Amino acid sequence: MAYWLMKSEPAEVSIDDLAAAPQQILPWFGVRNYQARNFMRDTMQIGDLAFFYHSGCAKPGIAGICQVCSEPYPDATQFAPTPNGTANPTTIETTAGPRVNPYFDPKSSREKPRWWLRDVRFISKSRYILLAELRDHPELANMRLLARGNRLSITPVSDAEWAFITRNLLA
DNA sequence: GCCAACGTTGGC
């Protein structure tokens, strides 16, 4: 089993949204980076655990833990929203009405999908560990998340890093 | 809002 850190903007999908989802499961949609896609499509295994990280907000940090719970399948947001393609492919239905779909990819197709995802299941909320706090621990100095210039939205977490965080920062 | 760092695109 492997460990991961998965970033989400809480204004879009937060740990509370995952906890409130049907079955407490959501597709990890919207990844548009090949390396992160490959992690989801090729490397992850059902049962892997991940830190749910809030990014792009005032206080970025680890908000909880989730678990990979499906095989990879195409991210529906890359396609036109209706199977027959009659609707405007650049819009997506939301509970607040139609919105521009920022994840639509005109270069993808249902025959040959470019973007793949997996479902994740809520495991727990955690004490909120700020990014700044993670940086304070020498044990985490090599965490991919903390690497200079890192922007990858899904990063591997080593066994040692996972153990350190769960035993020392979340206990 | 700024900006450093990175990834992607596309002309050549």
Added chain:
DNA sequence: GCCAACGTTGGC
């Protein structure tokens, strides 16, 4: 295949 230009990420 190179690389400049551009767009995006994401912390601050």
